[in-house]
Amino acid sequence: MTSTKEPVAPDRLSSQSSSAVALHTGTSDPRTLIMRNLRQSGIYVAFVVIVALFAILTDGVSLSPGNITNIVLQYSYILVLAIGMVIVIIGGHIDLSVGSVVALTGAVSAVVVIQQGHPWWLGILAALAVGIAVGAWHGFWVAYAGIPAFIVTLAGMLLFRGLTLRVLGNISLSPFPAEYQQVAAGFLNGLIGGDGYDAFTLLIGAVAAAGYAVSGFRTRVARVRYDQPVESFPLFVARVLLVGAVIMYFAWQLAHARGLPIVLIVLAVLVLVYALLTRRTVFGRQVYAIGGNLSAAMLSGVKVRKVNFWMFVNMGFLAAVAGVIYSSRSNGAQPAAGNMFELDAIAAAFIGGAAVTGGVGTVVGAMVGGLIMAVMSNGMQLMGVDQSIQSVVKGLVLLLAVAFDVYNKRRAGATR
Structure with missing residues (x-):
């Protein structure tokens, strides 16, 4: 899937410095300004609209404290997979094996803990090592062998599904000890009190909202300093306030349910670490360079083989994390675990703004894309929509997201 198009930096949306100056000084053509702002913030707007739509269609049930907690618990492993998948896609590859790896790592953990009687933490370490x-x-x-990732991971999907069956002996293993189950079903509450709610959860939500605002402001200042295009300041403020309000509402609902899920803490740490990895490290920029323009990356001295190798090692590690979370939530390991998870992770990455040709995408965008899929699936389940219709809707959303990306690229190419 690698391409030879112009490389795109992680925070870069256009290479036209004159357009950048026009954009942040407010002198750009209004139609162009709207389209650029839509590309930058459209995914957040779409998320809010979808949440509001299902809140109306379900008479508010989708936004109830209990249901929001269930969304976090039910789709956390898909969001973990989406983090690794978007990095692989940015690098110009794809991984079709992650569902089978989730099953295999969960199976290994179950054999170590349930069948052999070892401590719960040893099962987690074994799963991570296998991943x-x-x-x-x-x-x-x-x-190093130069085989396309599509073929390698397609073979891996079959290979590791077969190994899962061998490891489990074609049977399911359960239950895990209580400590292991806490990974996906545990909560932190009552740490600093609260009258009818968990104040600690609200505190974490406020810190997250403030962190998002500070990070967004710093990124905007850096882009303006280097004459890169940015959204208009009123839209930037509106986006920060909107996201902050969503975070605080989300925290408020969790605080009135069972408190802060442990798996949400794990997910938040992963998002922060990988957002920094992709934006602030040499490795992250090399991933973007390889996906954006492989030939230019090689001529620039990027060790393409090494970077590609570690991209897939990282994907295996995150698939193992997802395997631990999934087996913890299901309280066991099943031969059919992880079926079709790879498609959900790929859909989350593309809906979140990743490009099919590589070189474009963000971890945060993949998270929003995954949440859109989660809210849609959960909302349709609450409405009693038939499973076949759910698949049709999710397929159309994925197709429209990719079509929107292609449309934007064609418009950008036509205006240069």
Whole structure:
């Protein structure tokens, strides 16, 4: 899936410095300004609209404290997979094996903990080790043998599903000890009190909202300093306030349910770490460079093979994390676990703004894309929509998201 188009930096939306100056000074053509702002903030607007739509269609049930908690618990492993998948896609590849890796790592953990009676934490370590080994296996064939990732991971999907069946002996294993179940079903509450709500959850929500605002402001200042295009200041403020309000509402609902889910803390740490990794490190910028323009990256001295190898090692690690979370939530390991998870992760990345040709995408965007899929699935389930219709709707949303990306690229190319 690698391409030879112009490289795109993680925070860069256009290479036209004159357009950048016009954009943040407010002298750009109104239609162009609207389209650029839509590309930058459209995913957040779409998320809010979808949340509001299902809140109306379900008479507010979708926004109830209990249901919001269930969304976090039910779709956390897909969001973890989306983090790794968007990095792989930015690098110009794809990974079709993650669902099978989720099943295999969960199976290994179950055998270690349930069947062999070892401590729960040893099962987690074993699962992570297997995930890293699987990632190294894929990375070797892609980076050093030169086989396309599509073929390697398609083979991996079959290979590791078969190994899952062998490890489990075609049977399910359960239950896990209570400590293991806490990974996906545990909550932190009552740490600092609260009258009818968990004040600690609200505090974490306020910190998250403030962190988002500060990070957004710093990114905007940096872009303006280097004459890169930014959204208009009123839209920037509106976006920050909107996202902050969503975060605080989300925290308020969790605080009135069971408190802060442990799995949400794990997910938040992963999002922060990988957002910094992709934006602020040499490795992250090299991933964007490889996906944006492979030839230019090689000529610039990027060690393409090494970067590709570690991309898949990272994907294997995150698939193992998702495997631990999923097996913890289901309180066991099943041969069919993780079925079609790879498609949900890929959909989250593309809906969140990743480009099919590589070089474009963000971790935060993938999270929003995953949440859109989660809210849609949950909302349609609450409405009693038939499973076949749910698949049709989700397929159309994915198609429209990619079509919107292609449309924007064609318009951008026509205006240069």
